[in-house]
Amino acid sequence: MKKKSSTRSKAVAPRKSRTMPKKYQAPLIEKKWQRIWEEQGLFKTEMFSNKKQKYYCLVMFPYPSGDKLHVGHWYNYGGTDTFARFMRMKGHNVFEPMGFDAFGLPAENYAIKSGVHPAKSTAKNISYMRKQLRSLGAMYDWEKEVVTCDPEYYKWTQWLFLQFYKKGLAYRTKAPVNWCPHCQTVLANEQVQNGICERCGTAVTKKDLTQWFFKIRDYADRLLDFKGLTWPEKTKSMQEHWIGRKEGINIRYRIKDSDKEITVFTTRPDTNFGATFVVIAPEHPLVDSLTTMENEAAVHDYIQDAKSKSEIERMNDVREKTGVFTGSYAINDLTGYEMPVYVADYVLMDFGTGVVVGVPGHDRRDFEFANKFSIPIIRVIQGIDGNTGPIDSIDKVQEDDGIMVHSEFLNGLHPTEAISKMMDYIEKKGFGKRVINYRLKDWLLSRQRYWGCPIPIVYCKSCGEVPVSEKDLPVLLPEKVNYLPKGDERSPLGTSKQFVHTTCPKCGESAEREVDTMDTFVCSSWYFLRYPSSDFFREIDSSKKGSKQTHFSKNTHISHNVHAFDQKLTKKWLPVDMYIGGAEHACMHLLYARFFTKVLHDLGYIDFEEPFTRLVHQGIITKNSAKMSKSRGNVVSPDAFVKRYGSDVFRMYLLFMGPFTEGGDWDDRGITGLARFIEKVYTLITQKKTDIDDPEMLRLIHKTIRKVGFDIERFQFNTAIAALMECTNMAYKKGLSRDSAKFLVKLLAPLAPHFSEEMWGYLGGKFSVFDAPMSETAWPQFDSALAAETEVELVIQVNGKVRGRLMVSVDISKEEAISQVKEVENVKRYIEGKTIRKEIYVPKKLVNIVV
């Protein structure tokens, strides 16, 4: 390492005096520093060094789409890089990797349309995007790049699947699943939005298929625990809601004139004295046996009708309650009431027990249903207004609050107390048991698509379902496959005889491979674990071109790809300290990654339970207030702007638009402001040097140090830039000493890295502006003494209205300030001849005289 630092300073010796061009040549200078940074290996993280505290700063990796990187990416990655550079300058050993989430539907859909093989288009997109990312000028350590469609990577995705499988956390079962007729694949619940396929917008239908699932439900309770995480409250509550933990009770009702029973789930057993009917989901297995002969035809018709509806059709029918009587009655043991059992599609099979007990007086849906079918409505909770009369309109349906009535031993209680009392009673009597239900479903991970990670399972006639042995991984995705959808549920891989035919790992007899691939979210659920050790495990293959395969720093030993991630590096670098990405992943990627981390913890591979300690969501950059998309034709490409103004200006402009977490609407006019700003700093530094700073100038420099650091820490880049502009504006008038100019350049460095590196060199600073000698930090120290004001402006108010201003010394006493204030001409006009009722003095701020 020592050798290296000496070559560094030689290669880029500070230029003390040289004539600078009148104008700042952004494109030229940026390319120069990108080259030097790379040659010097400035951003190659010292993975084993303990000299500084580690900081793992991660941004969600991009999908290599044909649209390339748009301004949204630049916003996101630019902001992340600014933060990462700031942390580096604050003295951390920062690791900021980049990679590609390369499997997935879009590449495959593109392939179907254009005939270009997904492997080809993906590789092409990646190489273009790499170029774009380089021009961004971020601190990416490219030797640690991760590409999920690389067999060296997905080998371990498969290995992880096998670990889950061995633990019983991956299983195969027949279940009603979401099916997208356009993408010709099943989808996870998380990928269906309002009944529509998240990818292509087609209405999703339900199918009964045998599919692979991860048992994420087993982790529901632990996923509700966000202890120690600095995450946006909103994201946490979205996950909470998605998991949907509900405490309730399963109550069994006897069926009249039969030995059958029916079980309902309810969170509100307190209202059970008011239960007058029961509704069962159309898909429920008990429907047939509950249906009496004379009702069979009607029930059959109703179920057929419900089945034929798509998810959206069912949702559109929300207003209108439908249903049909089965002919059976369930007996309410509390009252002896015989409750008719109906079939209705407003009851969902996959929540609770698929059966609901109807309390029309205190549930609006039940009321609508009872109203339509003329079922009696009983009041068991007094109205808030004290009303105990009949409930004859939906407005009178009181769902919570109030006092129990007509409920024997519950009378006089509040619902919350009544709930637990009733649960105790039911459990004691033996016709029910407390249970916890979750909205969260197990994660459906199989996809009937080609461009994904193959599931490492083999089906053998005699041994059944057999996992591929670990030494045989990866199960390679064959290249020569007809990836066009077949119009049925068969996966494209099923057409490759070479792929399908294999031998059973157990008995050696001929067997068939699983032909489904994994959801891409499986690949991205652990990539953050791979980054620190990715080059460590990268196989060296001389047949592969490109520098990334052959460059290894001297202190890492070359290893073959023998683990998913290295124990030592993982212990050192994880969890991720700062994770930045879109809020749209709240209930998908961010939940899945937490699940994976917890499972790997339980399996003993890692010693932490949460992958991302701090999480920040960037806002969305829109164009004409609409999301940028190819179909709308409003995608703004960053390339032209970068070419014209340089990455620094472009990045800064995006960050200047507003708070990072809020995004903004793209307007290409405003960018000139940032271009002018950089130009101004350039002129300032190259032409407006003074020997000594004006005291006011020095004060502002130190105030700016405090402000910029404070703002960047909180991702308020917009106000950090504004503060730098203010500082520059004053310096432009007053001139700036070399030392202060160096401070200014340092403050600017995280935001405009290339420009600052150049100016740093010009000012005689030692390469690099992002580094500092051991005992120091590159980020300037704020000196409160130098920032302290000697004089402040007091605002003078009379009756709360501003009537004047006065410069006073900071340590002026209350009495002194007030007496001085009273001498101000304009103030006199308002207080003369009036009695002063109150005098308020806020030190260093204002005086308010009440007359």
Added chain:
RNA sequence: GCCGGGAUGGCGGAAUUGGUAGACGCGCGGGACUCAAAAUCCCGUGUCCUCAAAGGAUGUGUGGGUUCGAGUCCCACUCCCGGCACCA
């Protein structure tokens, strides 16, 4: 329907959490430089009254309230954005 977040000049947005509303930037107006234009620099820029200045009135979605003082706190409402949505 439920849960979040928001509404501030012509525009994007500031405001130390109750103490100068409109920082900073864009745009616009005026001026300087120039044969001219661009670029650059300087001045101005919420609205209204006033020739102008001084000064004043008014002003942070709407209506009320608390306070010496409210963009900020409380109550009621309107609209916009995001999430969930027949979840028992």
